[in-house]
Amino acid sequence: MRSRHVIVGGGIVGLSVALAIARRGEDVLVLDAGRPASTLRSAAVVRTIAADPMLAVLAQLSLSWFERWTEDGDGTSPFEQCGVFVVLPEESRSIRMSAIDAATGSAELLAASGYVPPRDGLVYHDRRGGLIDPIRAVGALQRAIQINGGRLAAALVTGIESRHGAVSGVTTSAGSVPADIVIVAAGRWTAQILGDLWPGSPFDLQRAEVATFASEGPRPELPLIDLCRGVLVRRWHDDGLLTSLRETTPVSFADDAEQGCDIEQIRTRIEPVLQSRLGRVTSQWTAVYDNALDDRPYVGAIGPHLYVAAGFGGFGFKLAPAIGLLLADMVAEVEPALDVSAFAPTRRATASCLRDFGLREPESAGVSA
Numbered sequence: 475m476r477s478r479h480v481i482v483g484g485g486i487v488g489l490s491v492a493l494a495i496a497r498r499g500e501d502v503l504v505l506d507a508g509r510p511a512s513t514l515r516s517a518a519v520v521r522t523i524a525a526d527p528m529l530a531v532l533a534q535l536s537l538s539w540f541e542r543w544t545e546d547g548d549g550t551s552p553f554e555q556c557g558v559f560v561v562l563p564e565e566s567r568s569i570r571m572s573a574i575d576a577a578t579g580s581a582e583l584l585a586a587s588g589y590v591p592p593r594d595g596l597v598y599h600d601r602r603g604g605l606i607d608p609i610r611a612v613g614a615l616q617r618a619i620q621i622n623g624g625r626l627a628a629a630l631v632t633g634i635e636s637r638h639g640a641v642s643g644v645t646t647s648a649g650s651v652p653a654d655i656v657i658v659a660a661g662r663w664t665a666q667i668l669g670d671l672w673p674g675s676p677f678d679l680q681r682a683e684v685a686t687f688a689s690e691g692p693r694p695e696l697p698l699i700d701l702c703r704g705v706l707v708r709r710w711h712d713d714g715l716l717t718s719l720r721e722t723t724p725v726s727f728a729d730d731a732e733q734g735c736d737i738e739q740i741r742t743r744i745e746p747v748l749q750s751r752l753g754r755v756t757s758q759w760t761a762v763y764d765n766a767l768d769d770r771p772y773v774g775a776i777g778p779h780l781y782v783a784a785g786f787g788g789f790g791f792k793l794a795p796a797i798g799l800l801l802a803d804m805v806a807e808v809e810p811a812l813d814v815s816a817f818a819p820t821r822r823a824t825a826s827c828l829r830d831f832g833l834r835e836p837e838s839a840g841v842s843a
């Protein structure tokens with residue numbers, strides 16, 4: 475199973491990196507353990523508005539990619555550019571962002587779309603934003619990788635192998651897989667896999683509760699990310715609504731067990747925003763955000779021929795195509811089109827005062843996108 479590039483992790487980030495490398499005609503193999511990862515548990519709303527200007531630029535680059543994304547064969551896309559409402563706390567007015575300057579919104583537009591506007595807060599309508607179907611997205615990327623000559627395999631990676639101080643492959647539960655270049659994009663498991671090779675790379679893990687409801691009566695067409703009230707609402711498949719609440723209490727791997735959601739809490743928080751009853755619960759799950767302490771992902775080299783792409787928190791879908799292109803440049807030792815040194819995985823991330831517009835106060839509620 476030797477490969478020039480091995481990617482550990484087949485979530486949205488690992489697959490995007492693999493596709494960018496495969497499209498350059500390079501040999502690439504994705505190894506995935508099938509863990510309960512964020513990608514298939516995501517709300518997968520894409521927007522260009524972000525508190526961090528660097529993330530906003532990458533989100534816009536990714537959106538250009540999504541806008542051209544058609545699945546092979548039927549010409550349809552896992553991305554639907556319907557626009558997104560983003561409601562921000564008044565405090566964010568002082569943050570200057572080019573993406574926001576371009577977005578306009580109003581409480582009337584929000585109300586006309588079936589939401590109750592918040593009493594305070596700034597309403598933006600991000601026209602370029604939209605919805606991704608995570609299952610279709612993963613399938614489409616996997617097919618595209620294979621069409622471009624890349625390979626995918628199921629395997630649990632347990633460590634990185636080196637010879638004479640250089641990366642020589644990975645250890646898996648089924649044996650060694652030799653490689654010249656290894657990229658670990660294993661979400662919150664990344665630090666575990668790398669062990670001592672990546673010291674001082676903390677994650678600030680947070681749990682999210684996601685539930686889908688059958689629609690009873692009219693439902694809003696556009697997704698809403700309301701950082702004042704800490705809620706996310708989007709259409710889910712043909713006739714449902716997906717809601718997501720992010721808990722601000724940090725969790726550890728010990729809290730990892732599958733737990734149900736507090737459906738009553740979800741109803742209490744979401745129904746006033748919709749001013750209607752949510753229907754019956756059709757599914758529910760919990761998921762974990764792998765935030766970096768400063769809310770910037772870790773992207774880049776941690777040693778010769780050893781790379782990391784992790785810590786995407788609530789940004790993985792928004793940023794994945796751009797990160798794929800940038801990392802494909804880095805591993806090819808081409809100067810990336812953008813300076814991403816602020817994402818260096820070797821930096822010492824310290825807490826930022828903002829968490830994507832929501833003030834980072836333990837008692838305040840954030841949302842999952």
Ligand SMILES: Cc1cc2nc3c(=O)[nH]c(=O)nc-3n(C[C@H](O)[C@H](O)[C@H](O)COP(=O)(O)OP(=O)(O)OC[C@H]3O[C@@H](n4cnc5c(N)ncnc54)[C@H](O)[C@@H]3O)c2cc1C
Pocket residue numbers: 482483484485486487488489505506507508509510511512513514515516517518519520629630631632659660661662663667682683684718761762763783784785786787788789790791792793842843
């Ligand atoms: C509830 C929720 C809502 C979200 N909503 C949004 C949103 O609206 N918009 C947005 O842009 N982002 C959103 N996000 C964030 C986004 O979903 C994540 O940032 C993204 O999915 C992370 O992708 P990833 O590939 O880095 O990691 P993951 O999806 O966690 O994938 C990691 C992969 O690594 C594999 N793996 C782990 N360990 C090993 C091992 N030892 N060997 C081999 N493989 C291994 C796993 O099986 C998995 O497939 C949300 C996240 C959550 C939790």
